[in-house]
Amino acid sequence: xxxxxxxxxxxxxxxxxxxxxxxxxxxxxxxxxxxxxxxxxxxxxxxxxxxxxxxxxxxxxxxxxxxxxxxxxxxxxxxxxxxxxxxxxxxxxxxxxxxxxxxxxxxxxxxxxxxxxxxxxxxxxxxxxxxxxxxxxxxxxxxxxxxxxxxxxxxxxxxxxxxxxxxxxxxxxxxxxxxxxxxxxxxxxxxxxxxxxxxxxxxxxxxxxxxxxxxxxxxxxxxxxxxxxxxxxxxxxxxxxxxxxxxxxxxxxxxxxxxxxxxxxxxxxxxxxxxxxxxxx
Amino acid sequence: xxxxxxxxxxxxxxxxxxxxxxxxxxxxxxxxxxxxxxxxxxxxxxxxxxxxxxxxxxxxxxxxxxxxxxxxxxxxxxxxxxxxxxxxxxxxxxxxxxxxxxxxxxxxxxxxxxxxxxxxxxxxxxxxxxxxxxxxxxxxxxxxxxxxxxxxxxxxxxxxxxxxxxxxxxxxxxxxxxxxxxxxxxxxxxxxxxxxxxxxxxxxxxxxxxxxxxxxxxxxxxxxxxxxxxxxxxxxxxxxxxxxxxxxxxxxxxxxxxxxxxxxxxxxxxxxxx
Numbered sequence: 406x407x408x409x410x411x412x413x414x415x416x417x418x419x420x421x422x423x424x425x426x427x428x429x430x431x432x433x434x435x436x437x438x439x440x441x442x443x444x445x446x447x448x449x450x451x452x453x454x455x456x457x458x459x460x461x462x463x464x465x466x467x468x469x470x471x472x473x474x475x476x477x478x479x480x481x482x483x484x485x486x487x488x489x490x491x492x493x494x495x496x497x498x499x500x501x502x503x504x505x506x507x508x509x510x511x512x513x514x515x516x517x518x519x520x521x522x523x524x525x526x527x528x529x530x531x532x533x534x535x536x537x538x539x540x541x542x543x544x545x546x547x548x549x550x551x552x553x554x555x556x557x558x559x560x561x562x563x564x565x566x567x568x569x570x571x572x573x574x575x576x577x578x579x580x581x582x583x584x585x586x587x588x589x590x591x592x593x594x595x596x597x598x599x600x601x602x603x604x605x606x607x608x609x610x611x612x613x614x615x616x617x618x619x620x621x622x623x624x625x626x627x628x629x630x631x632x633x634x635x636x637x638x639x640x641x642x643x644x645x646x647x648x649x650x651x652x653x654x655x656x657x658x659x660x661x662x663x664x665x666x667x668x669x670x671x672x673x674x675x676x677x678x679x680x681x682x683x684x685x686x
Numbered sequence: 687x688x689x690x691x692x693x694x695x696x697x698x699x700x701x702x703x704x705x706x707x708x709x710x711x712x713x714x715x716x717x718x719x720x721x722x723x724x725x726x727x728x729x730x731x732x733x734x735x736x737x738x739x740x741x742x743x744x745x746x747x748x749x750x751x752x753x754x755x756x757x758x759x760x761x762x763x764x765x766x767x768x769x770x771x772x773x774x775x776x777x778x779x780x781x782x783x784x785x786x787x788x789x790x791x792x793x794x795x796x797x798x799x800x801x802x803x804x805x806x807x808x809x810x811x812x813x814x815x816x817x818x819x820x821x822x823x824x825x826x827x828x829x830x831x832x833x834x835x836x837x838x839x840x841x842x843x844x845x846x847x848x849x850x851x852x853x854x855x856x857x858x859x860x861x862x863x864x865x866x867x868x869x870x871x872x873x874x875x876x877x878x879x880x881x882x883x884x885x886x887x888x889x890x891x892x893x894x895x896x897x898x899x900x901x902x903x904x905x906x907x908x909x910x911x912x913x914x915x916x917x918x919x920x921x922x923x924x925x926x927x928x929x930x931x932x933x934x935x936x937x938x939x940x941x942x943x944x945x946x947x948x949x950x951x952x953x954x955x956x957x958x959x960x
Contacts, residue, residue: 444853444855445826445852446822446823450824496824580879581921582916582920583722607854610924648853651944655924655928655948658947673928676928677927680932681932684954684955
């Protein structure tokens with residue numbers, strides 16, 4: 406049985422006339438690392454809000470079709486129950502931080518789960534260390550920079566060790582090196598704990614190498630669904646406004662000049678290796 | 687246009703955010719400020735419109751010492767678009783949001799109407815004119831923030847992280863209209879981590895680290911300076927990385943564009959296989 410099953414889902418926000426997502430069908434298996442991308446306003450964030458029941462339980466609005474997450478129907482299951490299965494890192498970190506110190510913010514979810522004190526302490530330490538903010542523990546979240554707040558938001562969700570982790574452009578305020586460390590941590594969770602990852606991203610040059618699947622949305626519908634290599638080299642992806650990584654563009658540009666690389670590269674490393682092999686032949 | 691000399695700034699919390707910054711930005715210049723989180727990029731930008739005043743050193747905008755001018759006066763000339771658009775919205779509709787600044791600067795009614803219309807169309811927001819800013823998606827909010835500043839036509843436009851949440855088509859549009867502003871002799875300053883966008887635009891690049899400017903020059907020299915770039919917590923553009931990794935095979939290392947990369951490779955690869 407798939408871990409997430411979206412069936413013929415259509416949803417309209419209260420006060421809107423047009424649905425934000427239309428007849429979406431999608432199944433996600435346990436352990437996948439899926440990137441959800443598409444033009445701004447295409448419905449990515451809206452679809453993610455369905456995975457933990459924020460839609461329709463918090464936003465209300467009109468929903469038809471169904472979403473089953475870990476065997477639970479989102480329409481019937483209360484949000485607090487789903488929240489234990491699905492961790493959510495919001496696009497704007499300010500929307501999820503509220504405590505007076507970083508440490509308390511990270512501990513909050515765990516306290517609500519009723520975990521023993523020792524375990525809470527351990528998990529908080531571990532989460533702070535994972536995203537490298539142990540030195541910020543006493544700070545108030547509102548004193549922090551956008552990038553630091555994003556790390557706090559990620560730590561507080563990771564501490565919960567959810568089965569499914571939904572991240573909505575989680576590193577947009579972070580510098581590339583910091584962003585990379587976050588994606589590497591997420592990838593480790595995915596591999597070691599078989600945590601299922603759903604990542605909303607435009608920056609595919611940084612993230613595509615970690616994923617096994619890319620889903621492209623446009624105008625509330627799913628337009629493309631496949632492996633990173635399939636999606637990124639397709640003409641359709643470019644037309645839909647997907648940010649094609651430069652190395653993929655380079656390999657396509659070379660193909661037009663009748664230089665064919667043995668496979669579509671996703672990283673600079675891969676590209677350099679492929680070219681090196683041709684040159685050293 | 688903007689002249690900074692020996693600028694130091696310490697926040698009331700004691701954090702020393704700028705530690706001796708000097709630079710000049712002229713009319714018609716396009717500058718990207720890059721660097722790690724906490725490097726002082728946004729703090730520097732806030733000195734350009736007088737939101738922050740130097741603890742030590744001086745900032746001049748159009749020859750005016752920012753310590754002797756009000757934010758209102760300065761922001762008419764220097765428009766700042768914040769990193770987090772939620773920080774600048776408070777009106778009930780998208781249209782009102784754009785009109786607000788114009789009204790404050792005392793534009794006549796007809797002009798306000800026209801400029802609002804122009805800014806909405808320019809950033810593809812016309813269909814939302816009557817919506818609340820808070821129902822927009824992340825990427826759309828970012829564009830609204832930009833529209834509301836562009837509307838009053840400042841001499842200098844500073845955009846903090848303009849490409850966050852933007853898809854490729856939007857980024858291309860952004861690139862084109864920055865080029866248009868530059869052609870009109872405006873100065874445009876972007877603060878960004880998006881190195882591929884910077885590689886596409888190829889502006890002057892200022893790299894900051896720990897409150898200081900550590901590199902300043904044209905994109906193709908700065909972005910390809912592998913060691914310094916990594917020190918500033920940046921990652922060189924993908925194409926640059928490929929060429930750096932192949933440098934032992936005699937490949938040049940100062941490459942940032944896909945087209946120049948293709949031309950160089952076609953020559954070498956067709957030679958190699960043929």
